[in-house]
Amino acid sequence: MLDVSAHIVRGDFALEVSFSSDARITCLFGRSGAGKTTVAEVVAGLVRPSCGRVMLNGEALLDSDTGQSVPVWKRRIGYVFQDARLFPHMTVRDNLLYGPRRSGDPDPALDEAVALLGLEGLLERGPSSLSGGEARRVAIGRALLSRPRLLILDEPLAGLDGARRGDILPYLDRLAREGPPILYVSHAVEEVARLADRVVLVSDGRAVGAEPPDAAFDRPEAEAAAGLTAPLSVLDGRVIAHDPERDATRVDLAGTAFLAPLLHVVPGDRLRVVVDAREVALALTDPVDASFQNRLPMEVAALEVRSDGVLVRLEAGGLRMKALVTRQASEQLGLAPGRRVIALVKATAAARYA
Amino acid sequence: MFSLSPEEQQIIGLSLKVAATATVFSLPPGVALAYLLSRADFPGKALLSGLTHLPLILPPVVTGYALLLLFGRNGPLGRLLDPLGIVFAFDWTGAALAAAVMGFPLMVRAIRLSFDLVDSRIERAAETLGARPLIRFLTITLPLALPGVAAGAVLGFAKALGEFGATITFVANIPGETRTLPLAIYSLIQVPGGEAAALRLVFISVGVSIGALLISEWGARAATRRLAGMG
Structure with a gap:
């Protein structure tokens, strides 16, 4: 259960966030620049809102009333960044095992992650030799192996061509069934329609309420915000x-x-x-x-x-x-x-x- | 053939000992300060940065004299350290201290630049994977900045090897104790008929410097290769 209510100010940009969701996949959906990533960063603890509260499974990760803020490294929220951010000085294997080594996990599910994401044959390679799609998959595996309570995927398909998308989509489907709850950041209608159980529409400085995709797409602001050219069922x-x-x-x-x-x-x-x-x-x-x-x-x-x-x-x-x-x-x-x-x-x- | 006299051997040995000691002891605080200046934001940061660079700007004689006032037998710090058995005045350790202080700004500058170049977004990624700040620094930041750290150490070592003004002011020119290569060359030039011996030391000095440079170059390349191989 993820519960967020926050007021975020960055420069002359202000965002009012309020939603709670216990869905397997919750999508933050909106146009580029609407502040979706900022909301995800607040959840992960990478950005601190002016005021607000972030609760995960009943635990307060941030509460500006009590001044409480759990540091990023203690939150156990996996974050797959848009730019993968693999560690350039480590092999794929060492990247994957980075999380388990930090937590002292004696039995990391490396084989399962490798199988789930199709990383066989990449383990001894260096990040610079990976294609964009491969790097994203490694980043997903790396986040997954840290056994997160919530997995944040920030535009995992953005910037990939059709074939590379096809590379990742089946893995996302499996992840959705077998992995931890996911907070999925996307501006693409097709991805959200395909994956989301709940949608939080981020538009005009507001991200309020998590709704089923049908209801979210039904809102008038969804069409303007998301480049929907017509209503979708x-x-x-x-x-x-x-x-x-x-x-x-x-x-x-x-x-x-x-x-x-x-x-x-x-x-x-x-x-x-x-x-x-x-x-x-x-x-x-x-x-x-x-x-x-x-x-x-x-x-x-x-x-x-x-x-x-x-x-x-x-x-x-x-x-x-x-x-x-x-x-x-x-x-x-x-x-x-x-x-x-x-x-x-x-x-x-x-x-x-x- | 070119063979070294016992006296020359002793000068070279002392010079290397002073420079190595200066480098080894100034590297950890140098790395820490460089990281602080690169990443942290705190009041007085500009002042601290300025203080760090002071020995670079001040005449070396002034730095040496300041060291003498602070660390001399009757200086406030000298008196504080004396009961602990740490003596700098007119000792080779004082030469190392002077060399360290003079090389410190160069070292910090080079290391700070390499920290600046480490992508802080990669450090954030490490945090989301459960790395607390110290571990994050040791597993991500430091390895990625290693070539720059090595370059900083080399700069500090080179500066220590050639340090003259602050050393002679602080710990004088005592044969076998504080007379490093530059001081020995200076002494020989002062004596009539010493030019030939001075010239020998000049050649030795050039040789030692080139040798140190080659070794450091090789070390930096090995470190870079290791990072590239891992990455």
Whole structure:
């Protein structure tokens, strides 16, 4: 359980922080320069706020009321910096074992970390000979081996090209399942949508409240803050079965069957599907001869008129989805709360995030 | 062939002993002070930095005289240390003290620069992994600054080997006790007919200096290689 409330002033930059989360992965999400890293640094103890309180699992790491502040090296919070910061005078192995040696850990889980992060063959190398992706993985392993109570990942994918991202993402997925709780700093919608259990939106000098990603992306400031071009629906589901002949995977989204592009996941696994609201069409009757693979009977819950159209909030059982249509389309269909419609989503429009 | 007289051997031996002692004893406080000046922020930092550099700016005779006033038999510090069996006045240890004081600013300056170059973000990373300040310094900062520390030590040693003004003022020019190479050369030049012997010592001095330089160069390169090999 991480509990932060702080007022941070740095030069002419002020940030009001207040959130608490016991999620496996909490994302600090916002534009570059919004102060996400500063919030993470306050948690780790690298930056001291003007006033505030940081609690981890019930222990006060910082309390400006009592003047208490646990020094960085005693906090047991792993920090993976954006620039890896490996020790240049040590091999990868010595980098990895730095934390265990400090704490006198007699049995560091070196082999597990090496296997988890795919570091075989790198152990005797020097940091300067590593690629960007390799260095990040070593940095993650190094933080992990210090047995942190919380792991902070600061933009672990930033600055890496597509292939290198692909290198790291599977490891992050495994880390999310097997590792300590994570505070994940990112400005990238896809990463947050894929990984976050809770999102703290950092925007306009505020970082208040940890919410489920769907709710966080729903806030008006999220779009401006994060370069979201349209509202997103973030849907949690479970894999039902694969259909290799049709290159598709059948997913259960809160009781509704949904067809997504073929995914390399095991049936039964949890899965997250993200749908851009612009990719959702609406019909009053089921167009059986159309190419839409997903034709979901839903009910209009609410309408919001925006500058770029009408945002239609849809519900079916536990499933909530958003559709962005033009005002003209909304009028033609006579959309109103309570109206039953068919939501049409192409399977290919569903971005997959495991 | 060029062979050394017993007297010359004794002068060289004394010079090396004085310079080595000065370097060994001034290195730890030099490293500490350099780190303080590089990393810490405290009131009076500029003053401390200025004081450290004072021997570099003052005429060596003034420094030597100040040492004489402080550490002479009747000086406040001399009297304090005398019961402990530590005597500097007119002793080779005094020559080492004078050499250390004169070389200290050069040493601190070089080491401080190398600390400045160590990326403090890497030190922060060590902290997040559980390294308390002293351990962080010993495992990260010092190894990364080692080439600079070695260079500082060499500068201090070289300065100690050539120190003249402060030494002769503080501990005089006593054969076998405080007469180091520069003082011996100076003495020979003062005596009629001593030029030939002085010239021999000049050549020896050049040889010793070049030798010390080569050894230190090799040491610095070995240290750098070790760091590069580890990193």
